[in-house]
Amino acid sequence: MLINPNILYYSNIQITILAGVIAHTLGFFFFRRIGNLPGVAAAGYIFPTFSMSYGLVYLVIFLFRIDYSTFQAAGSLTLSILWYFGLNILSRHLDPYSLAVVPGGTVDRLGEIDGVNWYWLDSPDTVIDRISGVVADLRADLSDEWERYIADRALSGTPVYHVKQISESLTGRVKIEHLSENTLGSLNPNQAYLKIKQAIDWVAALAALIIFLPMLGLVALAIKIDSKGPVLFRQKRMGYRGNVYQVYKFRTMKINAAVGDEKEEAITKAGDARITHFGQFLRNSRIDELPQAINILRGEMSWIGPRPEALVLSNWYEAELPFYRYRHIVRPGITGWAQVNQGHVAAVDDVLEKLHYDFYYIKNFSPWLDVLIVFRTIRTMLTGFGAR
Known part of the structure; x- marks a missing residue:
């Protein structure tokens, strides 16, 4: 019984498209998780992240000896990388990472951290457009006005971060000098x-x-x-x-x-x-x-x-x-x-x-x-x- 070559061709294309969708989805998931880690210049990790996800998917296909289109696979990888490079450039231009800082407590040390547009608030009445979040020392003794300001920002959907949380996420460092100051949660890792x-x-x-x-x-x-x-x-x-x-x-x-x-x-x-x-x-x-x-x-x-x-x-x-x-x-x-x-x-x-x-x-x-x-x-x- 002869098999029509056109059927095999379209079958290979369908398998390659499905594999590309899976690889792209995995790459997006990996990229989002890695991009949230401190000190990551997202654009620099687009190529290795998507290369890894596509490599894993097509390695499985190769090991199971499933036919696929090499040309279509390479094209899918190239398009994924170019797409996310373009999105990254556009997002950095339109939405730079900016944080408003509520005075009080230990927030002064945030000025030493680069890579963020810091807006130092003078008054709870200050209005700043297009900020990525608000940072405050939530353990400090803040005035009623500032506590209302923080509550209002949270209710409006603006992320509110504790100073230690944002410092750790931006620097990739956790300071622990005493067990009583531990912020790790459980002392034992996963x-x-x-x-x-x-x-x-x-x-x-x-x-x-x-x-x-x-x-x-x-x-x-x-x-x-x-x-x-x-x-x-x-x-x-x-x-x-x-x-x-x-x-x-x-x-x-x-x-x-x-x-x-x-x-x-x-x-x-x-x-x-x-x-x-x-x-x-x-x-x-x-x-x-x-x-x-x-x-x-x-x-x-x-x-x-x-x-x-x-x-x-x-x-x-x-x-x-x-x-x-x-x-x-x-x-x-x-x-x-x-x-x-x-x-x-x-x-x-x-x-x-x-x-x-x-x-x-x-x-x-x-x-x-x-x-x-x-x-x-x-x-x-x-x-x-x-x-x-």
Whole structure:
């Protein structure tokens, strides 16, 4: 029995159209979730987000050996990307993000945050057109007039934000110095996603070791040729739930280089003379981190999470910074929210800021934040930001 080629052709078109609709819907959903995270320049994530959604859908189609039109699929992806680029440009031109600030309490610190048109209200009678919301310190002792103003704005449909809420959403940092000041809700992150993430980490780590095994062998050979010493660097670090473990990385420094005490030896500074020529390349490209896939297989680490610190540094930070140990509530990661926003730091003042990023990650522990970190890590690998 012969099948009419035209029927097969139109069947392929219908399958491709259906797949395009599903991929576009997924891309819209991913883009909205990622776009709501702090510090996201939405236009910069349109291409990777829709490429990911279309890639996932057409990977499923490929695995099930379903015929589809490659030309139509590529056209659908291109149109989706161009459409959202156009919408993004139009929305930024017509509706810039603007917030009105009610005086009182701790709202003064909002002026340090860029990327928002701040309107500082002088009187409850002030009328500002086309604002995205109103910000107030809802814990402050506001006058009756300002409380009525806030209530009226909420009744009119204008979003009203607490100063700490808007500060966290714009900076990607959560400040916690005492348990009594905790705004995380439950101190434990989402346990279901914690288990799902561990399974994904394990599969990805096994696949990475298998796929990159030839390259890892070449890197090991290059390290031996470049400088004397072992191929792998081993170090005791503080890990999940405060358990100490041994991390594995490719060695990037000269051995037996005198730097001072144990604490100074654990700190890598900008332009560190101990780093070898080939080691600098490994750090900038993050290839030196790949052996940590072994730690992931052993359940000691994740691909994404707070960066694990050397044991001596962790003990030092715990003595200096209140609530530091809380960052060990999730598995440490090869990359993380603090790394892609701040880069590598060691001074206590900088570590406090990094701790605020870690707390934000724990509070917003989700696949959407992890996907954003993956995108930014790729950018870090291409630019070298944060690598030392």
